[in-house]
Structures are given as structure tokens and as C-alpha cells.
Amino acid sequence: MEINMHKKLLEIKNLHVSFFTPAGEVKAVGGIDYDLYSGEVMGIVGESGSGKSVEAYAIMGLLQSPGRVTGGSIKFEGRDVLAFTSKEQQSFRGNEVSMIFQNPMTCLNPVYTIGNQLIEAVCCHDVIPKNQAEARAIEMLTLVGINNPEQRMKQYPHELSGGMRQRVMIAMGLVCDPKILIADEPTTALDVTIQAQIIELMKEIQKLTGMAIIFITHNLGVVAEICDKVSVMYAGKIVEQGCVEDIFYKPKHPYTLGLLKSMPRVDEEQHERLIPIEGTPVDMLNPPPGCPFGPRCGFCMKICLRQEPPQIEVGDCHTAACWLLVDDAEKEAADAQ
Amino acid sequence: MPSNELLRVEHLKKYFPIKTGLLKHKYVQAVEDVNLFINRGETLGLVGESGCGKTTLGRAILRLHEPTAGKIIYDGVDITHEKMLPYRRKMQIIFQDPSASLDPRMTVGEIVGEAIDIHRLADNKSDRTKRVQQLLIQVGLNSEHSNRYPHEFSGGQQQRIGIARALAVEPEFIVCDEPVSALDVSIQSQIVNMLEDMQSEMGLTYLFIAHDLSVVKHISNRIGVMYLGNMVELGKSNEVYRHALHPYTQTLLSAVPIPDPRVSRDRKRIVLQGDIPSPMNPPSGCRFHTRCPYAIPRCTEEVPEWRELAPEHYAACHIL
Structure with missing residues (x-):
């Protein structure tokens, strides 16, 4: 299936979302880009606080104070979603894009x-x-x-x-009958056997209706099962993006690699010690300068702690933001400045 | 090898009463007739879906819930009706939700030191401080952290505090009740590795409860699978994975997502119909028969017997 043959539904460019808390500005989403085509299942993976849900709320226009879109654009079929009047937004929600949430009990009246x-x-x-x-x-x-x-x-x-x-x-x-369904951790609160039922159901419905799905989850196993494309988020940024095979078999970003290595697999033949990602998640109030993953990264170089890495194209629709992928990182950084 | 055995549970039952009317009493049969043993230095994993009684079983073993019937034998002594205080030094627990299981009004030093005081393990104040600091370092925290409060820590660090508290009394046996379920993937593996290191250094014995089969299989020597209060299968973890006997274990295994697109899309999945019945009035006979793809008439009438079907591999099912 050639994805370019499908229609581009959603185009997100350099989206920034911040929460203005009493303690300071929290940049929950710090400049993300992606396109969603019709009939595509896009997985957004990340740990808690990586901004994966906030980004979806921004699309739906559900951000609540003190959260605000501070930059970038969201376009749906060429129309600017952020400029919608509240009436337009109402018809956009539901008719064009709808969302299901993690905890079904709190979402039903x-x-x-x-x-x-x-x-x-x-x-x-x-x-x-x-x-x-x-x-x-x-x-x-x-x-x-x-x-x-x-x-x-x-x-x-x-x-x-x-x-x-x-x-x-x-x-x-x-x-x-929306064109896009945003599913925010739809199976996280469910047991594995029920999770399997829901995933099967979503796959079937997707085939039947041909709609696009944005599947937000922290579970890489679920992603492997349902998604065509994957965006890996860390500290409000997409660190790697590509089709599901690229992400699982040819990961380029150390964070993606770390996530894959740190998960125990039920089909492992022998007991292998897990390789954890050291350190603790980023404090979003005071994010480190440079690459957000730098302080936890095993391959961290000097430049990583100084300057944010650019998105590097590493294959067909496969990008990663890491200085390791730049041949001459120092020169590149100097040029960028 | 009876000398090697640390804990044995025989026909353990735990019912919780619920009032339905003025004089009517009903019971939630949370744990129904469970048998198991745990050898010294090994990890027994318990898996099952929510409401299957795995946590209740773990707590009943520590007598945090008084068992309704059955026996708990620890190190050769029947402790079902014993005073528990001396045994609390040997048997500890790590809870699922680290933020809920740490008192927000106590400093980390107080939380970890409380057990040291209760069991009078420290000779004097400086010895106590030293012990607390040592424990914090042991779980990968800083000794200066002892003056801080739980909310100042991230989820993973809070779980480390919970583990330090359990280790404070130098226990032999720890019930790990979903210790990594509330944590992010990258932090989960840190805690799992730490638990493994502690076990090999201190010779600890674990009862590891979790709903995530991949984690349980990774850490456990043997796995017990529970469904609706019953133990349905128990065996060496690789055996259970490769030759799952009970239909429920088979479906559970096939439902676990594997982070590998080629494997997960190719494999055949048994999708169970329906939901877990209520433990208030569980199905007759085999409790799994309402959802079992292989159910025969006998399953609805007769409770299947707990049998050893292969060496050290037990299951309760009529069709086997």
C-alpha cells in the first residue's frame, strides 16, 4: 500500500503547547511535526509526561487553561484547525475527528x-x-x-x-462517521484478554470504515500490533518517526533503542538481564539544554548537552532527532547557529 | 526437598462478606482453595487479570487479611494462628502504588526507620541513622534523601523508598504486589533489575504478583496462573510458557502483546469471548467454563482437581 496515494488528512507543523503554571511555563509539546493520511494508523508512543495526550487535546481543541497552543499550525484537509470558531470546532469534533479516552468510566455520564x-x-x-x-x-x-x-x-x-x-x-x-479517530490509551485500563478483544475490534473497524487512527499508548507491544507508522515522543518532542518496521527493527534514536531493550518479552528464550534506561524522566519545568534525552543517553556527546539535534532523515519516511546521525555534528551545529 | 521449602500454602480460602439485606450475607470468594509452595531463594510469579484474587492471596499469606480457611506454613511452622510480629521481620511486602503506600506526612528517614524502631534493630540513634542511609544507598537513592518527603520524588524513586522500607528489617521473604505496574517502561526495568540483584545478594525469596505476563515470566522461576480465585496452573516459567496446559493460560499467553510487529501479526490469537464473571456468584464447576473454548458438560458440574500433570507442573482442568 503506497501511502502517498492516500489523501493527507492532518498536517501538524511545529506545534508548541505550553501550560502556564504558577511555578513557571511547562512546555508540554515543544515543536512537533507530522502528517496523517487517510486509512493510516499512527502510533504515538511515549512515557507519562512526554506530551502525547496534550498534543491530541490540542488537535481536538480540548486544551484547558492554563494550557495553550503557543505556536505552530494544525491543518485538517487544508483548513486551519486553530483558527476555528467555537461553532466550527463543534462540528469538527465528532464529524471529522473524534476521540476515545483511557478511562471509560469517567468519560461516560x-x-x-x-x-x-x-x-x-x-x-x-x-x-x-x-x-x-x-x-x-x-x-x-x-x-x-x-x-x-x-x-x-x-x-x-x-x-x-x-x-x-x-x-x-x-x-x-x-x-x-469521523475521518480520524484519536484513541488515547484506550486499552491501558483493561486486562490483557480484554485488551486483545478491543485491539481486534479496532483493527476490524479500521478496515471496514477506512478511517485514520491516532493511537496513543505507552505500550510498544500494542503499537507493534496495530500501527502502520509510529512517532516516539520524549519530553514533548518527537525523537523518532517512521513506519512500524523501521522503528522496531532499525531504530536510530538511542531512546527508541533503549525502550525496546528495556522491555521484557514474553517470548524470550532464556533469561536475559534487562538493559534499563538509566536516570529519571525529565523535569519539564526545567528541561535540560540541548537534547532532552542527553542526560540519560548512553551515547551522549558534548554537543548533545548544548544544542538540540535536528531531525535527520535516515530512510524512507524515517526520521530521528539525534546528533549521532550527523556526520559532522560540530560543523552542523555551528552552521545552524 | 522439605528443608528447601520456605513457605507452603494449603487449601487457602479468603471470603469477604458483603451485606445485601438485613440478615442476608453474601460472600466474595476472592481466593478459593489455593495450594502452593515456594522454595528458598526462588521467585514464584502470580499472574491473572484484575479481580482474580492474586493480591488477596499475597496479603492473606502475610495475614494482612485473615484467611477464612486453610493453612500457611512458614519455615515449617504453621503461622495461620500465630502472633505475627516476629514473622513480620521475616516476611515483608512491596505495594503497587508507591505514592499511596508512603505516608505523605513522614520523611523518608522516618518511613524507612519505623520498622527498625518497631523491631528494635538499632543499638542507638546513630546506628539507626546509619542503617537508614545504608538502605537508601542500597536502593539507589541518596543518603541525603532521608530528610525529604515522598512527594518530592518521582514514581520510580518512591518505589525505591517502598523497597528500602521492606528491606529495613532484613527479611527473607518479600511479597512484591505489582511493584512495577504503576511505573513507566524505562523505570520498570531499573526496578526489575534491582529486585533481581537484591535477590542474588541477599538470598531473598519473592512472591511476585503482576498482571503483566512478560514481566512475571522474566523475573520468576515458577509461575502460577489464577482465574477468579482459583489457581488454574502452576509450573516452571518456561514450561508454562512453552507447554501451557490450561486453556486459560493459553489464551492469556496469546493475548500478551509482543513488541515485534512480524511476530505479533503472524501469530494466532485466541480471543476470549465475554468478561470475567463476578466472584460473588462464580460459575459452578470449573470457574472458567463460561469462557472456555473447550468446555464439556462435565466442566459445569464438577470442580476440576488440582493435579500434577507433568513433573512439577500442576493444573486444574477436566480435559487434560
Whole structure:
């Protein structure tokens, strides 16, 4: 499948998001770029605090004070998302892009039935009679593999199990037939067997509808299973980006390599000692100068602690931001200055 | 080898009562008839999904929950009804959520030193300070950290404090209750390696509880798999992985994501239907029969027996 044949849906350029806290400015997202094409599943991997969710919230226009987009652009099919009026944004959310969240219990309203909430989502975006909205809701519940959808429509969120609730969330996300689904750690709160069910379901739905998915997770195993392209984030920056095979078999950034080496694998033949990434995550209030990963990196050079590395193209749609990939790092840095 | 055995659990049960009406009592059967033993210096891993009773079992072994029935034999002594204080020096626990299990109002020095005071392990004040500092260094923290409060540390460091606290009494046996689940991937491996180093240096014995099969398989010599309060399979970790006997173990293994796109996309996955039944009224017979792809009529009627099906490889299933 040649990705260039698909339509470019989302174009993010040099996006900056900051939180202005009493303790100072936290640059949660510090200049990220990526494109999303239709029918693509893009994984965004990173540890807690790497800015992977914040970036998704920025796309959806869900950033809350004190968070603010401080620079860059987000374009959806050529239209500037950041310049949307609140009305445009409302129709953009749901119709074009929808989002499902990590914890399905906190995202569903406990005092309304599942049916009520699904119908509300339909009616918000389409002016259609209620019985049609209901039919649409039932159709969606069937699509996400819920038995007796008519019955379930009358139930409240607490009557469903965690896996069921996540299915309902997915149904709600799909109800207006969006072009992009942003899934923010959709399986993290679930057990492995349920996680497997949800991943299978998302794969099926993706094939069926052809929509693009941005899959945010910290679990590289899940990424290996579902994603076509992967962006690895660290301290608000994309440190490496490429297709799934490149990231797993030809990682270029020491952080990606470190993540892959530090994970125990269930299929390891013999007990091998894990190779951890030393040190602690970055303090986002006082990030180190230069490469954010520098202080923890085993290959750290002098320049890494002084100046931020550029994005280097290392293959077809494969980029990494690391000074190691620059032949003459000192010269490059001097030129950049 | 009875001399090698540190802990034995026989027919352990733990029910939690819940009131449903004025006089009606119902029970959550959190742990139902579990048998296991742990040898000195080994790590027994316990896996299962949430609500399968693995944490309850771990706590019942330490008698943080009083067992409803059954026996706990530690080092040849039946401790099911003993006074626990002397045994607390030998048996310790590391909790899942490091921020919730450390008192926010106590300094790190107080947290780690509390057990030293209770068991009167220090001769005088300076000895106590020295011990605390040594423990902090041992878990990769700084000795100056003893005057700080838990919130000043990151999640990984907090977990190190929790481990230092468990080590303070120089225990033989530690229940590690999901010690790395709340941590980021890059920090997880640091803690896992540290636990392994401590074991080889001090000859510790672990009961390692986690829902992440990859971590459990990595650290454990033997693995026990639990489902809805029952132990369904127990064996050497490689045996359990390569020749999983119980259908539940097989599905669990096939559901674990492998960080390798070629492997994970090629393998056949058994996707279970449905959800875990409520432990308040578990299914009759084999508790797994409602979701088991191989269930036969006998499974609904008869509780399968816990049998040794291969050397040191136990399972409870009718079809085996």
C-alpha cells in the first residue's frame, strides 16, 4: 500500500503547547511535526509526561487553561484547525475527528443510559428524527460487538464491565462517521484478554470504515500490533518517526533503542538481564539544554548537552532527532547557529 | 526437598462478606482453595487479570487479611494462628502504588526507620541513622534523601523508598504486589533489575504478583496462573510458557502483546469471548467454563482437581 496515494488528512507543523503554571511555563509539546493520511494508523508512543495526550487535546481543541497552543499550525484537509470558531470546532469534533479516552468510566455520564448518551451524540451533529438516531446508535453498538444492543441502550454505565464500556466509547466515537479517530490509551485500563478483544475490534473497524487512527499508548507491544507508522515522543518532542518496521527493527534514536531493550518479552528464550534506561524522566519545568534525552543517553556527546539535534532523515519516511546521525555534528551545529 | 521449602500454602480460602439485606450475607470468594509452595531463594510469579484474587492471596499469606480457611506454613511452622510480629521481620511486602503506600506526612528517614524502631534493630540513634542511609544507598537513592518527603520524588524513586522500607528489617521473604505496574517502561526495568540483584545478594525469596505476563515470566522461576480465585496452573516459567496446559493460560499467553510487529501479526490469537464473571456468584464447576473454548458438560458440574500433570507442573482442568 503506497501511502502517498492516500489523501493527507492532518498536517501538524511545529506545534508548541505550553501550560502556564504558577511555578513557571511547562512546555508540554515543544515543536512537533507530522502528517496523517487517510486509512493510516499512527502510533504515538511515549512515557507519562512526554506530551502525547496534550498534543491530541490540542488537535481536538480540548486544551484547558492554563494550557495553550503557543505556536505552530494544525491543518485538517487544508483548513486551519486553530483558527476555528467555537461553532466550527463543534462540528469538527465528532464529524471529522473524534476521540476515545483511557478511562471509560469517567468519560461516560453515570446518570444517563448508554442509549441516551449515544443518541445525544448523534443529534448534536445531525438534525435527524429521534428514531433514526436510535437506529444509528443500535447499529453502532452492533458494530462494536455488543450483544443485545436494544437491551444495552437502556442500561447505565455502571451496569457494564470495563471492556463493554470501552466498546460503548468506541461506538460513541464512531457514531458520526469521523475521518480520524484519536484513541488515547484506550486499552491501558483493561486486562490483557480484554485488551486483545478491543485491539481486534479496532483493527476490524479500521478496515471496514477506512478511517485514520491516532493511537496513543505507552505500550510498544500494542503499537507493534496495530500501527502502520509510529512517532516516539520524549519530553514533548518527537525523537523518532517512521513506519512500524523501521522503528522496531532499525531504530536510530538511542531512546527508541533503549525502550525496546528495556522491555521484557514474553517470548524470550532464556533469561536475559534487562538493559534499563538509566536516570529519571525529565523535569519539564526545567528541561535540560540541548537534547532532552542527553542526560540519560548512553551515547551522549558534548554537543548533545548544548544544542538540540535536528531531525535527520535516515530512510524512507524515517526520521530521528539525534546528533549521532550527523556526520559532522560540530560543523552542523555551528552552521545552524 | 522439605528443608528447601520456605513457605507452603494449603487449601487457602479468603471470603469477604458483603451485606445485601438485613440478615442476608453474601460472600466474595476472592481466593478459593489455593495450594502452593515456594522454595528458598526462588521467585514464584502470580499472574491473572484484575479481580482474580492474586493480591488477596499475597496479603492473606502475610495475614494482612485473615484467611477464612486453610493453612500457611512458614519455615515449617504453621503461622495461620500465630502472633505475627516476629514473622513480620521475616516476611515483608512491596505495594503497587508507591505514592499511596508512603505516608505523605513522614520523611523518608522516618518511613524507612519505623520498622527498625518497631523491631528494635538499632543499638542507638546513630546506628539507626546509619542503617537508614545504608538502605537508601542500597536502593539507589541518596543518603541525603532521608530528610525529604515522598512527594518530592518521582514514581520510580518512591518505589525505591517502598523497597528500602521492606528491606529495613532484613527479611527473607518479600511479597512484591505489582511493584512495577504503576511505573513507566524505562523505570520498570531499573526496578526489575534491582529486585533481581537484591535477590542474588541477599538470598531473598519473592512472591511476585503482576498482571503483566512478560514481566512475571522474566523475573520468576515458577509461575502460577489464577482465574477468579482459583489457581488454574502452576509450573516452571518456561514450561508454562512453552507447554501451557490450561486453556486459560493459553489464551492469556496469546493475548500478551509482543513488541515485534512480524511476530505479533503472524501469530494466532485466541480471543476470549465475554468478561470475567463476578466472584460473588462464580460459575459452578470449573470457574472458567463460561469462557472456555473447550468446555464439556462435565466442566459445569464438577470442580476440576488440582493435579500434577507433568513433573512439577500442576493444573486444574477436566480435559487434560
